[in-house]
Amino acid sequence: MQTTPDSTAGAPTRQSFWTEGGSLWLPPQESTTAHEIDWLFNFILYASIVLTLLVTAAMVYFVWKYRRRSHADRPVDVHESKWLEVSWIVVPTLLVLFVFFVGFRAYVSTSIPPSDAVTINVKAQKWSWTFEYQNGTNVPNEIWVPVGTPIRLEMTSQDVLHSFYVPEFRIKHDVLPNRYAYVWFEAPREGTYQVLCTEYCGTAHSNMGARIHVVGREAYYAILRDGPPSGGPMAPVDLGAQLYTQRNCNTCHSVDGSAGVGPSWQNIWGQPRPGSASGVVDDAYVAEAILYPQAYIVPGYENANMPSYDGQLNEEQVAGLAAYIREVSGAATEADRVVPTGDEEATTTAQPPEGGMGDPGVPVADPVAPGEREAVREDEPLGPTEER
Ligand code: HEC
Numbered sequence: 479m480q481t482t483p484d485s486t487a488g489a490p491t492r493q494s495f496w497t498e499g500g501s502l503w504l505p506p507q508e509s510t511t512a513h514e515i516d517w518l519f520n521f522i523l524y525a526s527i528v529l530t531l532l533v534t535a536a537m538v539y540f541v542w543k544y545r546r547r548s549h550a551d552r553p554v555d556v557h558e559s560k561w562l563e564v565s566w567i568v569v570p571t572l573l574v575l576f577v578f579f580v581g582f583r584a585y586v587s588t589s590i591p592p593s594d595a596v597t598i599n600v601k602a603q604k605w606s607w608t609f610e611y612q613n614g615t616n617v618p619n620e621i622w623v624p625v626g627t628p629i630r631l632e633m634t635s636q637d638v639l640h641s642f643y644v645p646e647f648r649i650k651h652d653v654l655p656n657r658y659a660y661v662w663f664e665a666p667r668e669g670t671y672q673v674l675c676t677e678y679c680g681t682a683h684s685n686m687g688a689r690i691h692v693v694g695r696e697a698y699y700a701i702l703r704d705g706p707p708s709g710g711p712m713a714p715v716d717l718g719a720q721l722y723t724q725r726n727c728n729t730c731h732s733v734d735g736s737a738g739v740g741p742s743w744q745n746i747w748g749q750p751r752p753g754s755a756s757g758v759v760d761d762a763y764v765a766e767a768i769l770y771p772q773a774y775i776v777p778g779y780e781n782a783n784m785p786s787y788d789g790q791l792n793e794e795q796v797a798g799l800a801a802y803i804r805e806v807s808g809a810a811t812e813a814d815r816v817v818p819t820g821d822e823e824a825t826t827t828a829q830p831p832e833g834g835m836g837d838p839g840v841p842v843a844d845p846v847a848p849g850e851r852e853a854v855r856e857d858e859p860l861g862p863t864e865e866r
């Protein structure tokens with residue numbers, strides 16, 4: 479099993495353009511449907527090049543052939559040519575129909591997942607991706623999926639339009655609020671692939687990346703069972719510092735006082751926040767700000783929205799973030815730097831499920847605590863199959 483997200487061996491890089499079906503303008507093909515998209519892309523590309531050359535050559539030739547030779551030059555009458563007219567209707571029509579049929583086939587195979595696909599939920603928000611397995615394990619900006627297995631992503635957005643794009647898999651789909659969108663892929667090789675957001679969604683749009691790790695089944699089951707690799711227990715300040723980047727808080731909050739979409743965290747600990755439930759920035763205030771950002775808006779930020787992390791961060795993580803805010807305010811205590819002992823669960827990012835699938839906003843009354851999750855055994859099917 480891998481211990482860090484980066485340790486996946488053999489991750490394809492841009493150097494492998496010429497292997498695995500890549501080309502100068504296309505990255506390697508790393509999904510089972512990629513070749514269909516590429517075939518069509520290449521066909522249209524080469525057909526366009528050939529047609530452009532033919533039309534341009536004919537044009538240049540005719541310009542030269544029918545140039546005006548003298549002032550008395552008069553053009554001859556042009557008569558219709560049935561053969562010519564029929565051919566320029568029939569040939570392009572056949573070409574376009576051919577592209578339609580090949581395209582439709584590729585559309586069908588890329589949009590209908592096999593019935594044994596494993597479903598993973600994807601939530602997009604400014605400016606991060608959260609992946610949630612069916613057993614409730616949830617991971618920010620990173621997923622581990624089993625190699626050679628169809629994976630179906632059920633995607634929705636918490637805020638604005640985003641778009642889920644994995645170049646090597648040739649999948650791209652808009653992700654909309656209040657609606658579910660689906661893509662599927664099956665990766666035949668292990669490796670790590672970059673997810674990009676391709677719908678301009680605001681200031682930190684270009685940082686809205688995630689990674690897909692295609693791993694062997696053993697590693698996949700280990701992640702399902704234990705949550706993603708966490709590197710062991712951490713002191714609250716370190717956990718907070720890690721979450722600050724891992725959960726993309728840094729896309730909106732600086733820690734050096736510089737302006738961002740949200741207020742900088744530098745020196746805010748203990749500052750007055752008149753009108754909020756606590757009145758000052760303390761543990762309760764920070765927890766509310768993270769879980770229910772709409773409950774109190776920091777003056778001056780009425781037009782900026784902070785996404786809610788309710789159901790995505792557990793108590794330890796919220797406490798860690800508070801410790802980190804103390805740290806960048808010069809108010810960290812001794813306790814903030816102490817590594818908790820013996821309690822492995824403390825730093826795992828595994829989470830209880832947040833709500834019903836159809837209504838991600840409503841918390842479930844009695845969520846399953848991470849410790850109570852059933853271990854996934856290797857002889858069990860990979861995931862719930864889709865009933866259609
Ligand atoms: C999309 C931008 C955005 C992201 C991402 C974001 N925030 Fe915020 N945050 C804001 C804005 C805007 C405000 C001020 C408005 C408000 O109070 O809701 C704010 C306010 C806060 C405050 C109160 C600050 C103060 O000065 O009183 C805290 C604490 C906070 N966020 C924590 C977090 C944490 C922790 C994360 C990551 C897990 C996070 N935020 C991610 C935009 C963001």
Ligand SMILES: [Cu+2]
Nearest residue numbers: 640675679686
């Ligand atoms: Cu986006």
